[in-house]
Amino acid sequence: MPTRAQTLHRIEGCMQAAKLMILFIVFAVAGAAFAAQAGLIVSPDLKQKAAEAIRQEAQLAAVTKPRSVAVLHFQNLSGRPDLDPLQKGLAVMLISDLAKIDVVTVIERAELQALVEELGFGQSGLVDAASAPRIGRLLQAEHLISGALTGGPADRFSISADVLAVGTGKSTGRAQAGGSLEQMVEVEKRLLEQLIHALQLNPTPRQRIALNQPLSRHPQALMDFFKAIDAGDRGDFDRAQQLYASALQRDPGFPMAEKALAELGTLESGKVSASSVGLPENASRDDPKRIQQRRRLLRAMRHTTSFTTRLTPATPIARIPVPSGEVASPEPTPPEEPTTPGEPTTPGEPTTPGEPASPGEPNSPGETTSPGEPASRAN
Incomplete structure (x- = not known):
């Protein structure tokens, strides 16, 4: 006959499996919704x-x-x-x-x-x-x-x-x-x-x-959005970014404009985006000018949209094995996550509230992470 601890362990395992299944369904539905509206660029x-x-x-x-x-x-x-x-x-x-x-x-x-x-x-x-x-x-x-x-x-x-x-x-x-x-x-x-x-x-x-x-109830936001699509077709991605951002500023609840910006972000890592920001065709993704270009866009959009694709808990959960017969003490609140090695902030400069660093990228000189916002973890 299983002990109480074994029963609780099995119940916890079933709950974890159920949570994973729910997350899978949520992401599958979200992916299908995105696919239905994607394909602007x-x-x-x-x-x-x-x-x-x-x-x-x-x-x-x-x-x-x-x-x-x-x-x-x-x-x-x-x-x-x-x-x-x-x-x-x-x-x-x-x-x-x-x-x-x-x-x-x-x-x-x-x-x-x-x-x-x-x-x-x-x-x-x-x-x-x-x-x-x-x-x-x-x-x-x-x-x-x-x-x-x-x-x-x-x-x-x-x-x-x-x-x-x-x-x-x-x-x-x-x-x-x-x-x-x-x-x-x-x-x-x-x-x-x-x-x-x-x-x-x-x-x-x-x-x-x-x-x-x-798509939007704001006529001018729609017109900016339509003009952005045409600018993207003509290869003028800088202008397209400006117009998509303008559409979002006029109507912050404009999901397709946000998704179009995400599509432009995907192209940004390739040959097309290099030429669109005035860089050489073989420019590296880590080129300082390219990093500054991305950060300017992120700053412009920080009050209207989110570019993150990661779902991470605000407070990590630590599970510490407790020897049999002992009562587990309350888990202390974990400290703020340190920055990923190789991504230090600039020494001697204070952090600037409201200006997060781009996820997964090193900070350029003079740019720092926001207080209370951990840097992205390296995979």
Whole structure:
């Protein structure tokens, strides 16, 4: 018969296993949510994938992803430059919303952008009507949504969109909506409802609630976000960072702008980011100028977003074996974690509250860690 200590040990083991399972589920759901909205920045991997798709065009044309849809950028036929950001912006809003319906597979915007650039359509990502079916086949999409913007009096505009069946090349439905730039969220939602009907989708009540949630309710934050996407497509990553940061300052509750900054951060470690900050193509990640560039961005964003990907307890838990028959004394509060060896703060300078050092990076001269914030542990 197991002793009380053995029983307690087994119970503790089961609880730990349950906690791990819950964490696994949470991270899996979070990863799926991120994947549904990710893909704003064209990465080298996506460019390589697009080139490979073109080389295998004949084989890809014979395969279609069931219940899949791609959204092309909208043509601005209004003659008004102030509507240009909506060309990619409307596509992003529709992609984000359609991805909330789990029975449909939505092609990422960056995947589409990489493909049209590889085909020679340029960084605008605009595709003519004659080429649209080919784009759909290369993306292995079952349906393709394309459309155009037209102007109106004052700041009003109209959108028209077609749903194309890629296999037959025929339109299976149309949608139209209009309003002012201040009403762009409501205009997109009206257009979305018609497209859902044309695609013969039937969202659940819970999905309906999610579909009513906008990317942002702040029109200018949305416009900054749309301009940032275009700047990223043109390779102007400094400008893209500024515009994403501006969108977050206008609307701190703008998760997709934060995720776009994270995507830029991923590219920052490669060749693209080196050129984008004016460094040589072979510049090291530990280059002092590059470290300063990252820290300037972190300081600008410290009140609006978080860049951490680590979940660490504020107070580490120490488990000390207690000999049989003795009563364990209360565990003392552990001291503040020391900085990782090789990452000392600058001697003789006081720490500056509110300016944390970049995780996992050595401090540059003159920059210190915040009081009470431990440095990242080395793996």
